[in-house]
Amino acid sequence: MPAYFEDQLLEKQDYKIQNLPTGDYAGCTFNHCDFSGTSLSGVSFEDCVFSDCNFSLSKLHGTTFRDVKFNGCKMLGLHFEDCNPYGLALQFDHCILNHSSFYKAKIRKTVFKNTQLIETDFTEADLTGSVFTDCELSGAKFEQTILEKTDLRGAVNFIIDPEINKIKRARFGLSGLPGLLTRYDIEIDHKS
Numbered sequence: 001m002p003a004y005f006e007d008q009l010l011e012k013q014d015y016k017i018q019n020l021p022t023g024d025y026a027g028c029t030f031n032h033c034d035f036s037g038t039s040l041s042g043v044s045f046e047d048c049v050f051s052d053c054n055f056s057l058s059k060l061h062g063t064t065f066r067d068v069k070f071n072g073c074k075m076l077g078l079h080f081e082d083c084n085p086y087g088l089a090l091q092f093d094h095c096i097l098n099h100s101s102f103y104k105a106k107i108r109k110t111v112f113k114n115t116q117l118i119e120t121d122f123t124e125a126d127l128t129g130s131v132f133t134d135c136e137l138s139g140a141k142f143e144q145t146i147l148e149k150t151d152l153r154g155a156v157n158f159i160i161d162p163e164i165n166k167i168k169r170a171r172f173g174l175s176g177l178p179g180l181l182t183r184y185d186i187e188i189d190h191k192s
Contacts, residue, residue, distance in 0.1 A: 002042075036074075044084075064088075070095050081105050152176055 003023030013020075013033045020035065024044040029051070036056045044064035049071065056076040064084040069091045078100040080090075085106060093113045101121040109129040117132075119139040126146040133151075137158035146166045152158065153173040160167065160180055172180065 002044075065090055069093070075100060079103075080107070 003021055005021075005023060005025045005028055007027045008025075009029050009031070010033060011031045013030070015033060015035050015038050019038060020040065020043060022042050024046070025048055026046045028045070028048045030048065030053055031051045033050070033053045035058050036054045037058065039059040039061070040063045041059055041061040042063070044066075045068050046064070046066040047068075049069045050073055051071045052073065053070075054074045055078060056074055058078060060079060060082045062082070062084050064087070066087040067089045070093070072094045073092075073096075075095055075097045076099055078097070080088075081101055081103040083105070088105065088107060089110075090107060091111045091113075092115045093111075095115045097112075097120055098116055098118040099120065100117075102125045103121055104124045106126045107130065108126055110127065111131045111133070112135050113131075113133045114135070115132075116136045117140050118136060119141075120137070121141045122145045123141055123143045124145065127150050128146050129149045130147075131151045131154075133154035135155045137155050140158055142158070142160045142165050144164060145160075147160065147170045148166050148168045149170065150167075151171045152160075153171050153176070155176065158176065158179045162180055
C-alpha cells in the first residue's frame, strides 16, 4: 500500500540525493525543492503547490497531477504526455517550461501565466479554454492542436497555422496576428 502524506510542508529538500518517497501527496506544499533528473513515476499529487522548485529532466511516467500549481519552477525538458491522464489539471505561474512536451495531453482550462514555453511541443494537445498570459512561445509547436476558446492575447512570438489547428473562438491580440499569418508569407505593417 502506498504511503499517504497530507498537508505537509517540505522545504529545501534535495531529492536527487534521496528520492521522494513514492505515495500519495494531498494538500502538500513544496518550497525550494530539487527534483531535477529524478523519477516521479507512480507518485500522486493532488491539490499541491510547488514554489521555486527544479523539475528539469524529471521522469513523469504515470505521475498524477490533479489541481497542482507550479510557481516560479524550472521545468526544462519534461514530458507531460507520460503523466497519468486521469484528472490531469495544472497551473503555471512564472515558470520556465522550455523544451517540454504536452504531446496529445488533454489539459483543458490550463492557466499559463508569465511563463516561458520556448520550443515546447503542443502537438495534438487539447488546450480548450486555456489561458496564456504574458507567455513567451518562440518555437513552440502547434500541429493538430485544439485551441478552441483559448485566450492567447497575452502570448508573444507564437506561430499557429489556422489550417492545421482548431482555433474556433480562440482569442488573439493584434500583436499575435503575424503568428497566425506566417504561412501566407505576407508583410504586416505595425505602424498603420
